Amino acid sequence: MNDQDLERxxxxxxxxxxxxxxxxxxVRERLHGEWQAMLRxxxxxxxxxxxxxxxxxxVAAAFGLWIASTQSVGxxxxxxxxxxxxxxxxxxxxxxxxxxxxxxxxVVVAGRTLETGVDGRAAIALSGGMxxxxxxxxxxxxxxxxxxxxxxxxxxxxxxxGQARTAQLLVETPTGSVRHVGTQYELRLLDAGxxxxxxxxxxxxxxxxxxxxxxxxxxxxVIFGDGRVQRGAAPRAGPTWDWVxxxxxxxxxxxxxxxxxxxxxGRELGIAVTFAPAISEAELASVIVHGSTSGLTPTEALRxxxxxxxxxxxxVGDRIVVDRRAPI
Amino acid sequence: xxxPRVQPGMxxxxxxxxxxxxxxxxxxxxxxNAYFARVYRFALPRLNGDVEAARDVVQTTLGKAxxxxxxxxxxxxxxxxxxxxxxxxxVEYLRARKRGGHVVLMDDHASLRAAVESIEAPEEFxxxxxxxxxxxxxxxxxxxxxxxxxxxxALEWKYFEGDSVESIGKRLGIGTVAAQxxxxxxxxAFREGLEAVFGAEAVDIASSLGA
Numbered sequence: 001m002n003d004q005d006l007e008r009x010x011x012x013x014x015x016x017x018x019x020x021x022x023x024x025x026x027v028r029e030r031l032h033g034e035w036q037a038m039l040r041x042x043x044x045x046x047x048x049x050x051x052x053x054x055x056x057x058x059v060a061a062a063f064g065l066w067i068a069s070t071q072s073v074g075x076x077x078x079x080x081x082x083x084x085x086x087x088x089x090x091x092x093x094x095x096x097x098x099x100x101x102x103x104x105x106x107v108v109v110a111g112r113t114l115e116t117g118v119d120g121r122a123a124i125a126l127s128g129g130m131x132x133x134x135x136x137x138x139x140x141x142x143x144x145x146x147x148x149x150x151x152x153x154x155x156x157x158x159x160x161x162g163q164a165r166t167a168q169l170l171v172e173t174p175t176g177s178v179r180h181v182g183t184q185y186e187l188r189l190l191d192a193g194x195x196x197x198x199x200x201x202x203x204x205x206x207x208x209x210x211x212x213x214x215x216x217x218x219x220x221x222v223i224f225g226d227g228r229v230q231r232g233a234a235p236r237a238g239p240t241w242d243w244v245x246x247x248x249x250x251x252x253x254x255x256x257x258x259x260x261x262x263x264x265x266g267r268e269l270g271i272a273v274t275f276a277p278a279i280s281e282a283e284l285a286s287v288i289v290h291g292s293t294s295g296l297t298p299t300e301a302l303r304x305x306x307x308x309x310x311x312x313x314x315x316v317g318d319r320i321v322v323d324r325r326a327p328i
Numbered sequence: 329x330x331x332p333r334v335q336p337g338m339x340x341x342x343x344x345x346x347x348x349x350x351x352x353x354x355x356x357x358x359x360x361n362a363y364f365a366r367v368y369r370f371a372l373p374r375l376n377g378d379v380e381a382a383r384d385v386v387q388t389t390l391g392k393a394x395x396x397x398x399x400x401x402x403x404x405x406x407x408x409x410x411x412x413x414x415x416x417x418x419v420e421y422l423r424a425r426k427r428g429g430h431v432v433l434m435d436d437h438a439s440l441r442a443a444v445e446s447i448e449a450p451e452e453f454x455x456x457x458x459x460x461x462x463x464x465x466x467x468x469x470x471x472x473x474x475x476x477x478x479x480x481x482a483l484e485w486k487y488f489e490g491d492s493v494e495s496i497g498k499r500l501g502i503g504t505v506a507a508q509x510x511x512x513x514x515x516x517a518f519r520e521g522l523e524a525v526f527g528a529e530a531v532d533i534a535s536s537l538g539a
Contacts (some may be wrong), residue, residue: 001519001529001530001531001534003515005530005531005534006483006487006515006518006519006530006534007487008534009468009522009530009533009534009537010468010472010483010484010487010488011487011488012465012468012534012537013465013466013468013469013537014465014469015469015484015488016365016369016469016472016473016480016484017369017372017469018365019364019365019368019369019382020379023368023379023382023383023386024364024365026383026387027364027383027386027387027390028360028364030387030391031360031387031390031391031394032356032360034391034394034395035348035356035394038394038395039349039351042349294398303416304396307409307412307413307416308409308412
């Protein structure tokens with residue numbers, strides 16, 4: 001096609017519509033305001049992080065010698081890595097040492113106590129592929145890499161799927177201890193005992209007096225200090241699990257298939273993934289996604305990632321339904 | 329105003345995102361100028377030509393896109409990604425106002441959409457043929473909008489307004505040689521886009537439209 005053909009074709013099609021000037025002006029002004037607000041928010045977040053880091057440094061400097069003098073000398077085992085630190089998350093190494101503010105990426109060490117503030121949430125990537133989520137206003141003592149004590153609040157443990165299930169973690173409470181058998185569960189301290197909600201798999205509760213109870217997927221157990229046990233149903237998904245979703249660690253999507261991504265989202269949300277009849281899993285597996293779910297809950301990530309593909313994922317009750325995107 | 333420079337190893341989109349997030353006013357202007365009109369033209373026919381609705385939807389779409397820029401490393405181009413956000417916003421807008429019967433455009437059909445989107449992210453597509461004249465001319469304009477930023481503008485300036493290469497260079501804030509090169513790439517991309525959408529040689533498309 002030569003230059004003249006191109007010109008004739010373009011003129012035949014006509015010029016593209018130009019948006020009204022007042023619409024352009026209005027959108028530009030509002031968008032510019034939003035952009036400025038976004039930049040201010042980002043700067044504020046950065047300076048807050050800087051302030052936390054400075055505070056942590058000062059605390060470390062001021063108490064350094066004192067802490068060192070109160071601690072036993074020698075290497076301490078790493079329990080895992082802090083994958084999410086939202087709001088206030090801190091640790092201390094003994095009763096006589098000060099609290100240290102923690103940030104994402106910090107190594108979590110055995111022998112320390114980790115605490116979240118009233119606005120805090122944390123996720124710890126434990127060895128063996130397990131993921132521990134810590135609710136707000138919670139305190140846990142990290143005894144060793146396979147044992148911790150819940151002293152206040154609530155935690156959630158995802159022992160991982162597939163081969164990662166071999167790792168073990170014993171969680172102690174004043175009422176008894178909990179051991180998972182390949183599972184996702186929430187353990188919450190109550191005034192008179194503990195509440196255990198099992199999302200997947202099975203957990204074993206064992207009290208100091210020899211009481212042994214098992215909880216199954218979809219079951220809730222309230223175990224009182226006097227040995228009474230109340231059993232009930234616990235939905236595997238829904239608002240009561242929102243705090244877990246909010247503490248979900250970022251997922252690196254780079255090079256991941258859409259199948260793996262949607263399976264991750266389903267597991268994080270505690271719901272099954274189904275495919276519309278016209279969709280094959282293999283077709284979905286051929287779609288490779290990029291980026292990260294940084295800052296997104298699994299539900300938000302589901303929307304954001306699928307928006308870049310020709311498929312859509314809709315949460316319908318207790319399922320994620322994957323279908324081809326319908327034309328508008 | 330001189331456009332932001334692209335660093336080696338980064339695409340124009342990546343550089344634009346980085347500069348916007350760093351608070352560069354020129355990057356904001358470049359983002360707005362590159363996408364506002366194209367997204368508006370994308371939204372308007374899907375909202376039955378309702379200008380007020382298009383203004384709201386485009387505002388929301390660009391706002392969401394802006395806030396999501398930090399995490400954008402999608403498999404498609406930036407404009408394709410923004411169009412997908414816009415599609416969702418159109419649906420949300422109509423749903424919120426309980427307006428049924430939104431417009432189904434030819435380029436919303438999966439096979440044609442794949443071809444249109446392939447202009448930014450080349451891939452296999454099915455051939456789509458035989459449109460009416462009005463739809464065909466509209467699709468020609470869609471192809472112009474789907475070209476990388478500035479290509480459509482440069483072609484319109486050249487062939488509708490009769491701008492010289494020097495003048496186009498000035499409007500884009502680049503030199504004459506760069507403008508000449510950009511025009512050559514724009515012609516090629518436009519021709520390839522047409523052929524991808526219509527499944528025919530550009531010359532035949534021009535002939536069938538009576539051009």
